[in-house]
Amino acid sequence: MKRILLALTVAALLAGWPAVSSLADGDDQVAISPTTIPQFVDPLPIPTILDGTQGALTLSMCEFKANVLSTGTFAPGVKPETWVWGYIPGTVCPTTTQPTYTGPVIIAQRGVPLEATFINQLGYASTTHVLAYKNSTDQTIHWADPLNKEANACSEELHEGQPPVGECAEHYAGPIPAVVHLHGGDVPPELDGGPDAWFTSDGLYQGHGYYSFPGTGGPGSNMAVYRYPNEQEPAPIWFHDHALGATRLNVYAGLAGGYLITDPTDTSIPANLPGPIPLVIQDRMFDKDGQLYFPAGVPNNPNPDHPFWVPEFTGDTIAVNGHTWPYLNVEPKRYRFLFVNGSNARTYEFFLTNAVTKAKGPALWQIGTDGGYLDFPVKIDPSAPGNQLQKLRMMPGERTDVIVDFAGLAPGTTLFLRNTAKTPFPAGDTVNGNTLGRIMQFRVVAGGGVDTSYNPTLGGALRTPMVRLADPVAGTLAPGVVVQKTRQLTLNEVIENATTVNGIDYEGGPEEVLVNNTLYMGMGADGNIRPDFTPISVGGVTTGYSELPQEGETEVWEIINTTADAHPIHLHLVQFQLINRQNFDVRRFFTAYAEAYGGDIIDAFGPPNDYNIPNADGAVGGNPAVGPFLKGPARPPDANEAGWKDTVTMMPGQVTRIAVRWAPMSLPAITTAADAYYAFSPDGGHGYVWHCHIIDHEDNEMMRPTSVVPNGTAVRTYIKGIDY
Numbered sequence: 001m002k003r004i005l006l007a008l009t010v011a012a013l014l015a016g017w018p019a020v021s022s023l024a025d026g027d028d029q030v031a032i033s034p035t036t037i038p039q040f041v042d043p044l045p046i047p048t049i050l051d052g053t054q055g056a057l058t059l060s061m062c063e064f065k066a067n068v069l070s071t072g073t074f075a076p077g078v079k080p081e082t083w084v085w086g087y088i089p090g091t092v093c094p095t096t097t098q099p100t101y102t103g104p105v106i107i108a109q110r111g112v113p114l115e116a117t118f119i120n121q122l123g124y125a126s127t128t129h130v131l132a133y134k135n136s137t138d139q140t141i142h143w144a145d146p147l148n149k150e151a152n153a154c155s156e157e158l159h160e161g162q163p164p165v166g167e168c169a170e171h172y173a174g175p176i177p178a179v180v181h182l183h184g185g186d187v188p189p190e191l192d193g194g195p196d197a198w199f200t201s202d203g204l205y206q207g208h209g210y211y212s213f214p215g216t217g218g219p220g221s222n223m224a225v226y227r228y229p230n231e232q233e234p235a236p237i238w239f240h241d242h243a244l245g246a247t248r249l250n251v252y253a254g255l256a257g258g259y260l261i262t263d264p265t266d267t268s269i270p271a272n273l274p275g276p277i278p279l280v281i282q283d284r285m286f287d288k289d290g291q292l293y294f295p296a297g298v299p300n301n302p303n304p305d306h307p308f309w310v311p312e313f314t315g316d317t318i319a320v321n322g323h324t325w326p327y328l329n330v331e332p333k334r335y336r337f338l339f340v341n342g343s344n345a346r347t348y349e350f351f352l353t354n355a356v357t358k359a360k361g362p363a364l365w366q367i368g369t370d371g372g373y374l375d376f377p378v379k380i381d382p383s384a385p386g387n388q389l390q391k392l393r394m395m396p397g398e399r400t401d402v403i404v405d406f407a408g409l410a411p412g413t414t415l416f417l418r419n420t421a422k423t424p425f426p427a428g429d430t431v432n433g434n435t436l437g438r439i440m441q442f443r444v445v446a447g448g449g450v451d452t453s454y455n456p457t458l459g460g461a462l463r464t465p466m467v468r469l470a471d472p473v474a475g476t477l478a479p480g481v482v483v484q485k486t487r488q489l490t491l492n493e494v495i496e497n498a499t500t501v502n503g504i505d506y507e508g509g510p511e512e513v514l515v516n517n518t519l520y521m522g523m524g525a526d527g528n529i530r531p532d533f534t535p536i537s538v539g540g541v542t543t544g545y546s547e548l549p550q551e552g553e554t555e556v557w558e559i560i561n562t563t564a565d566a567h568p569i570h571l572h573l574v575q576f577q578l579i580n581r582q583n584f585d586v587r588r589f590f591t592a593y594a595e596a597y598g599g600d601i602i603d604a605f606g607p608p609n610d611y612n613i614p615n616a617d618g619a620v621g622g623n624p625a626v627g628p629f630l631k632g633p634a635r636p637p638d639a640n641e642a643g644w645k646d647t648v649t650m651m652p653g654q655v656t657r658i659a660v661r662w663a664p665m666s667l668p669a670i671t672t673a674a675d676a677y678y679a680f681s682p683d684g685g686h687g688y689v690w691h692c693h694i695i696d697h698e699d700n701e702m703m704r705p706t707s708v709v710p711n712g713t714a715v716r717t718y719i720k721g722i723d724y
């Protein structure tokens with residue numbers, strides 16, 4: 001296999017990636033222009049809120065129709081109906097049109113476990129009405145693959161550089177695989193809902209990492225029962241599909257909901273925070289029949305190897321809570337919004353402006369990150385001068401908890417939530433201010449009265465100060481933090497050159513995207529698991545692990561982004577803290593990197609050196625030390641990133657350093673590794689994963705497993721097989 005890894009200078013050409021919306025599609029779906037979709041004609045749908053403190057609940061993954069497109073898109077006064085997938089409370093899928101696919105939002109409570117039953121009722125790919133799924137599955141990428149096509153005839157290796165033939169060139173037609181991952185959740189590995197834990201709608205196929213609580217589910221079942229411990233600090237986490245190699249389509253079809261962990265017993269959290277309103281922001285495309293459209297197939301796929309995989313899906317239409325360009329009436333008072341970037345690949349930079357005067361503001365006051373409340377509110381002020389925070393940047397997978405004060409705005413005032421982020425981020429195309437540059441509208445109406453809610457301008461504490469693994473002002477580790485291991489790991493894009501096969505022009509581009517240049521299964525170039533990796537077998541499938549952290553230990557991960565784009569890197573199980581970011585000389589590092597492989601054409605998978613032998617920087621990971629190639633000072637995190645994070649933006653040409661402690665957030669930073677452990681055992685099963693949350697990347701190899709070595713001195717609250 002000839003594989004060419006390209007440094008930033010060459011890969012930067014990819015920033016000129018064509019807008020997929022301008023290209024035709026091979027499956028009879030014809031995209032509509034976003035300019036034909038009326039904006040701000042329908043109110044923001046509010047997802048169903050579920051009480052997660054009642055011990056148990058059941059959600060079915062269902063296919064149904066929802067009012068996604070704006071009223072009047074196709075005919076005056078007519079609400080279009082779009083086939084979608086979503087999580088529906090109970091065991092019965094709806095037969096009537098729903099207001100949204102987004103949700104539900106589960107309000108869980110710290111210390112109150114919740115048994116969640118998930119039933120896959122999505123049916124078959126051959127008969128689904130969700131054309132974005134039906135027309136876009138790719139049997140040549142490493143994916144859930146219930147019928148073992150990729151594992152056999154359709155493997156990329158068998159048609160390298162050539163388009164696949166026969167059924168491998170067709171879309172998948174079998175029972176739909178799906179699995180629910182609790183993103184940001186401190187959960188045992190068995191019920192993490194990872195990529196190999198999928199199960200099909202007919203119950204006949206299950207991934208090798210499938211799990212259901214003992215006595216439930218199992219072979220022949222289309223359900224899984226997970227008992228979430230909810231031990232972690234209050235946080236705006238969420239749940240979404242995570243089926244291997246199909247997540248981009250399952251989430252696109254609608255499988256995402258919110259999971260807010262609260263803690264009424266924590267009196268340090270202001271009791272008068274406004275009630276949260278979720279804002280799940282996703283870009284989408286639609287066809288002339290109002291159905292979800294996911295461009296796949298020639299000529300949108302750049303390479304013949306993967307006929308239907310698009311390197312980064314970015315849509316031309318904005319949906320919030322599952323509805324295109326909605327509005328929300330607000331009284332002149334404070335509101336709290338839980339922002340979720342639920343998009344496949346699009347980055348946003350949010351700020352508010354007056355729709356008429358164009359004046360910027362009011363400010364967004366961020367009070368929480370992925371993993372919980374900040375210590376104090378952080379003002380993100382679009383009218384701030386200089387290099388202060390002016391916009392709220394969010395990459396896919398990130399959440400922010402935000403207060404906006406509409407006080408002082410006259411009834412009748414309208415505001416836009418705007419977006420200026422280029423795509424691919426940060427150096428791609430500018431967004432159209434009339435479509436992707438507008439997210440939703442806020443309309444100020446009469447009301448308000450005396451506002452007794454928490455006022456962020458007074459700067460009151462939001463919590464007992466969080467445990468600090470990193471010093472967010474100095475951009476260093478926090479005092480007293482002992483690091484047991486440092487890893488240096490790369491982000492890589494594997495590029496194919498432009499080619500013509502069977503008279504079809506392929507423009508070339510990413511063939512796959514990798515973390516630490518390593519395939520998900522941990523194979524080297526010879527197709528065997530690398531000797532420096534640890535083989536672990538689960539359900540008869542052996543995977544090569546390289547990240548095997550010891551529970552309780554603190555690690556520094558230095559992620560070296562050699563690609564042209566930013567990637568939101570997400571670790572399962574842990575919330576971590578951003579230490580700093582630092583530029584490095586990509587060209588010179590890449591020269592050293594290529595030399596470590598023995599040349600500039602790299603015919604290898606995995607890092608160039610033995611993973612476990614520390615490099616000159618004292619870091620494991622198998623890469624040349626990046627230290628000699630660092631440029632300029634390390635920059636501390638922005639104030640609104642200086643909290644617990646599970647997904648962090650890693651910019652091109654930078655090393656991003658994070659402090660990862662494999663233990664609960666609440667333990668003091670000086671806790672010795674021997675005394676740090678979870679209430680449950682993090683050992684076992686298929687472990688966890690870490691990956692890019694650009695879902696198109698995650699779906700094509702930009703993901704690696706982690707297996708946590710349990711702390712042998714731990715005294716657990718939860719017992720495997722009894723509690724989970």
Ligand SMILES: [Cu+2]
Nearest residue numbers: 567692694697
């Ligand atoms: Cu990525």
